[in-house]
Amino acid sequence: MDVPGTLSTALRRGTLEFCVLALMEQEEQYGVELVRHLGAERTLTTSEGTLYPLLARLRRQGWVETTWRESPAGPPRRYYALTPTGHSALRHFRAEWTAFRDTVDRIVGTGLK
Amino acid sequence: MNTYDDLVNDYLRAVEQASAGIPASRREELLADLSQHIAAKRAELSPETEVEVRSILELLGDPSDVAAEAMLDNDPALPAPPIQIQPGKKLGALAWVLLTVAAVSTLCVAAVLVGVFFFAWSGSSSGDVPAAPGSPQIQEPTMQPPSSPSTQSPPTPSTT
Numbered sequence: 249m250d251v252p253g254t255l256s257t258a259l260r261r262g263t264l265e266f267c268v269l270a271l272m273e274q275e276e277q278y279g280v281e282l283v284r285h286l287g288a289e290r291t292l293t294t295s296e297g298t299l300y301p302l303l304a305r306l307r308r309q310g311w312v313e314t315t316w317r318e319s320p321a322g323p324p325r326r327y328y329a330l331t332p333t334g335h336s337a338l339r340h341f342r343a344e345w346t347a348f349r350d351t352v353d354r355i356v357g358t359g360l361k
Numbered sequence: 362m363n364t365y366d367d368l369v370n371d372y373l374r375a376v377e378q379a380s381a382g383i384p385a386s387r388r389e390e391l392l393a394d395l396s397q398h399i400a401a402k403r404a405e406l407s408p409e410t411e412v413e414v415r416s417i418l419e420l421l422g423d424p425s426d427v428a429a430e431a432m433l434d435n436d437p438a439l440p441a442p443p444i445q446i447q448p449g450k451k452l453g454a455l456a457w458v459l460l461t462v463a464a465v466s467t468l469c470v471a472a473v474l475v476g477v478f479f480f481a482w483s484g485s486s487s488g489d490v491p492a493a494p495g496s497p498q499i500q501e502p503t504m505q506p507p508s509s510p511s512t513q514s515p516p517t518p519s520t521t
Contacts, residue, residue, distance in 0.1 A: 279398070280401045294426055295423065295427070296421050297422040298426055298427055298429075300394040301427070302430065304434075322400075322401060322404025323400050326397065
């Protein structure tokens with residue numbers, strides 16, 4: 249019962265932040281929408297709230313930058329976009345991930361035929 | 362309306378208490394992010410109901426889970442930092458390589474110049490005939506290798 253939770257937490261660690269980066273790769277994303285989108289991916293996140301510390305970490309690392317924009321209704325919206333460093337971090341992850349996944353698939357026997 | 366504000370404040374207070382272990386600036390940042398999220402979602406509900414406000418908070422998740430995620434930043438053994446350091450490190454390493462190359466080449470040029478000057482100076486002062494100082498100099502090193510080639514060659518790289 250505890251093991252599956254621990255496993256998914258361990259698998260998420262180090263990969264989720266790159267999923268977040270990938271979502272804002274093409275265009276800037278409204279923070280609340282981004283969190284709503286990812287929060288619905290139950291294999292990736294436990295809850296929407298846990299994404300905010302992650303986003304804060306990405307801001308501190310300089311991988312994402314945010315812009316406040318006026319909203320037609322309601323409070324100003326915070327938009328997230330990738331910085332050049334964020335783009336290169338995502339590129340680096342893609343290369344690492346592909347090699348990592350292929351090796352795990354080969355050894356564990358989970359690769360597609 | 363006021364009751365719903367209390368629900369929100371209770372939630373934020375619970376996160377605040379659970380995240381007591383993280384630096385104040387980061388805790389405030391987290392609480393600001395969460396309250397902005399809640400405010401944005403509440404603004405989407407024209408006549409908000411208690412169920413809807415509770416649903417916003419439920420989707421945010423257990424305050425202790427949110428705090429636990431923020432606590433991870435305290436752990437220096439994060440998966441992200443090594444990758445984060447790399448771009449900077451590459452630039453730093455490149456700078457060091459260039460600096461070393463520049464320093465070494467400067468030293469080499471200086472050594473060659475000193476050698477050339479010394480040779481020119483000693484050549485001009487010791488002998489007037491150009492062929493005379495040149496021939497003994499060539500003869501001396503060629504004399505040494507035939508006498509003991511195997512023993513003579515290893516010490517030469519080690520002394521340089």
